[in-house]
Amino acid sequence: MGSTDGQAQYTLYLGDKNYSSWSLRPWLALRQLGIAFTEVEVPLGGTGVNERHLAYSPNGLVPCLHDGDLQVFDSLAICEYLAERHPQLWPAERTARARARSIAAEMHSGFGQVRNQLPMNIRLRARGTALPAAVQKEVDRICLAWRDARTYFASGDGPFLFGAFSIADxxxxPVVWRFYSYNVALPADAAAYRDTMLALPAMREWQAAAEASTWRNPGQDELIHQHGGARV
Known part of the structure; x- marks a missing residue:
């Protein structure tokens, strides 16, 4: 059972902050809203299920949120669970909330080319090169989703996709960090949103931890050379 008091004490198990895009999402939602939680960073040990994670995550993956005896895993599921207790994590207006859920789910299940060709690596500083057509197509779709959200749903109520910070943001x-690390060329409106997100104190806190981490993933670090970049 989850905790029943008004001030839940969450524990979030997460992976290395330089590489773990899935872990960033619920961490940022908690930190941005000022929700109290304890974080436990664990070594990723490569990709996929890790039997070492089974001690604190039923599916052997991170992130995993503990709320009392309850364990909630998967980034979007964790965020949805948090929104039940902290409803400000979704837009209050029904149609905006539906669109926010739609693009959050699209990000959760799609954009495989961006994920595979531009894996999150915050320490990477690439010069920026022309992207393969399949990757550029997904980048264009992300920028369009951002533009539509800002144009039709933000209503001048704040700098985020739906005005106030939400699960969609x-x-x-992690895409924001990818665009930054790989120096991806963006339209002006998408670049402005990227910079808004990068300026968040929580994102800067995550970046500092990522750059201070001593854990290395040789496979992902090899992309530094492929993209003509350098490592912080």
Whole structure:
């Protein structure tokens, strides 16, 4: 059972902050709203299920949120669970909330080319090169989703996709870091949103931890050379 008091004490198990895009999402949602939680960073040990994670995550993956005896895993599921207790994580207006859920789910299940060709690596500083057509197509779709959200749903109420910070912003946060690290050329409106997200104190806190981490993933670090970049 989850905790029943008004001030839940969450524990979030997460992976290395330089590489773990899935972990960033619920962490950022919690931190941005000022929700109290304890974080436990664990070594990723490569990709996929890790039997070492089974001690604190039923599916052997991170992130995993503990609320009392309850364990909630998967980034979007964790954010949805948090929104039940903290409803400000979704837009209050029904149609905006539906669109926010739609693009959050699209990010959760799609954009495989961006994920595979531009894996999150915050320490990477690439010069920026022309992207393969399949990757550029997904980048264009992300920028369009951002533009539509800002144009039709933000209503001048704030700098985020739907005005106030929401789960949609948390879900796209790893893409923001990818666009920054790989120096991806963006339209002016998408670049402005990227910079808004990068300026968040919580994102800067995550970046500092990522750059201070001593854990290395040789496979992902090899992309530094492929993209003509350098490592912080």
């Amino acid at each position: 948390a879900m796209f946060a």
